[in-house]
Amino acid sequence: MATIRDIASAAGVSVTTVSRVLNDHPYVSEEKRTRVKKAMESLGYTRNIHAVHLSKGFSNMIGVVLPSINLPYFADLIAGIAVAAEASGIHLSLYQTDYQPEKEVFALSQLQERQVDGLIFCSKAISDEELLGTKGPILLCQHADTAGFSSISIPHQEAFRHGMNYLIEKGHEKIAICLARKKVMNSQVRIAAYKEALRDIGQPYREDWVVEKAITMLDGKALFHKWKKRRDKPTALFAANDQVSAGFYLEAKAHGARIPDDVAILSIDNHEISRLLGISTIDIQTKEMGKQAFRMLEKSISGQPPARKVLQYRLIERSTV
């Protein structure tokens, strides 16, 4: 492998000059520039980026931490991040955690080691303190209790409450909800909003009406059968993601249930599937959040102080409520 030293001697210039040519610096005579370019050409030179990184102290690469890119929400989020990163010439390194805290800690260590210039946490299992404990630019795509790092989020509690109110206005009092994972923060605030809404209309909180691990369409499908078997049926289902409501909806239709008469469906996401099926949902601008997340991280990297941003949600009425 040819190095800039080889190029320098082949072109009869100093390594400094070669470096200048490489970095499009001005102050290189046309003549030397061409000589250097020719030498690079004939020796098949390619820069060793690791040396550049070591020398410069950064890598133009950021890390994206997420449970799995195989879930529509995260796929959207990362698509947004990717668009913005691309525009800035920054590359993405992926850290799939599968919700395991130690994987998140690992990503943090990569930041410490300067493998990446910054980290976007699309979701997290570790505590805010652990995030704070590591120096380096971090952005969280989720509500943060602590200051000290940047965050961007949707007011999930308000949004969920809004959805509940909407269902209540439409005459529902017996409402079941579906969440992905109870322990994660977004679920916690949704449960809080749920309880609050029930209290307001004087309905009891029923543990068995809070369904967990509802993630895929197949989960939604299974849910329909559980719903059907109940004696005391909820009249509305509020799902934390469109996949679940789509599965439920399709299975319900297949078994002759009337939506929304037999059971109303509302969900969160506004993915293509909800549009296609006409499912009412709450749009949470996931891709846009990804874009803005990147830009905020970029600012942190360039030394600006932590910031917080909250995006707006929007209830989209279709035909399932």
Place this chain on the structure above:
Amino acid sequence: MATIRDIASAAGVSVTTVSRVLNDHPYVSEEKRTRVKKAMESLGYTRNIHAVHLSKGFSNMIGVVLPSINLPYFADLIAGIAVAAEASGIHLSLYQTDYQPEKEVFALSQLQERQVDGLIFCSKAISDEELLGTKGPILLCQHADTAGFSSISIPHQEAFRHGMNYLIEKGHEKIAICLARKKVMNSQVRIAAYKEALRDIGQPYREDWVVEKAITMLDGKALFHKWKKRRDKPTALFAANDQVSAGFYLEAKAHGARIPDDVAILSIDNHEISRLLGISTIDIQTKEMGKQAFRMLEKSISGQPPARKVLQYRLIERSTV
């Protein structure tokens, strides 16, 4: 930032010893090892990975080149790659190309610069020659005409032909097909299989029965309306992906069309949605291909010669044909 030099002097040992501790080398006395660890602890030492990379000459990172991670097929593929990479302690860097050749060329340049130790092309727009022209381990998840780099693929032509035969056996002669992008190789071989099958049953090839840019569920939905308006209707639709057939199917159902009586539907992928809707499809083991792709690339990186692998497909009969 503390360096190993700082640690060395704080612990009263040489940098060599510090490096040995860092890399879990044997041949370090317990006593020095503890002294070094203490020093690292108290100085808050974190290794600079760029120096390691420069020194070692590799980065334990591979690049994955794909049009967009936002498409189910690629999401599956990368999920498979990620699982296998994780198991080997290798990290993933993403290159989203949006089908632009120059983005692929860029990924190639990253390989040259040793940013990544190898590259997996999940799909490609550039020619085999361009791939061959760059040294370094490359794996293509697609049929390769040329030897010189590794590849893993599904026999798409055979699979498509198999699907055509299946439809024909079921009595269909008027078959329309849907593809994502005509220019890509997979589409080309599918069109070839399509023509061949038509020739065998003495049907003319009709350009207007080859639908392009069919990618999402919404595309499928729109397609149903186009189908409905035709006088001379195909009796079967063979779509290159489950999303399209799902959109078509759902819209057909919504408008009272009978499947498969009015129009049969077959697709390729075997994603969750096809299972949910009972759509007949051809399973192409996308995730498994991702896993194996990684392992093959790993072998190339460790110096083994290029290899080719072909995976099997499987037609899954459900209720739409």
Place this chain on the structure above:
DNA sequence: CTGAAAGCGCTTACAG
């Protein structure tokens, strides 16, 4: 078990 020293391949003040 230990360390001095060379090397990985760039960038960047500094001096001219």
Place this chain on the structure above:
DNA sequence: CTGAAAGCGCTTACAG
């Protein structure tokens, strides 16, 4: 416009 030299922070024969 140009170059000699120091520096980025590790790893790794080599010699002991």
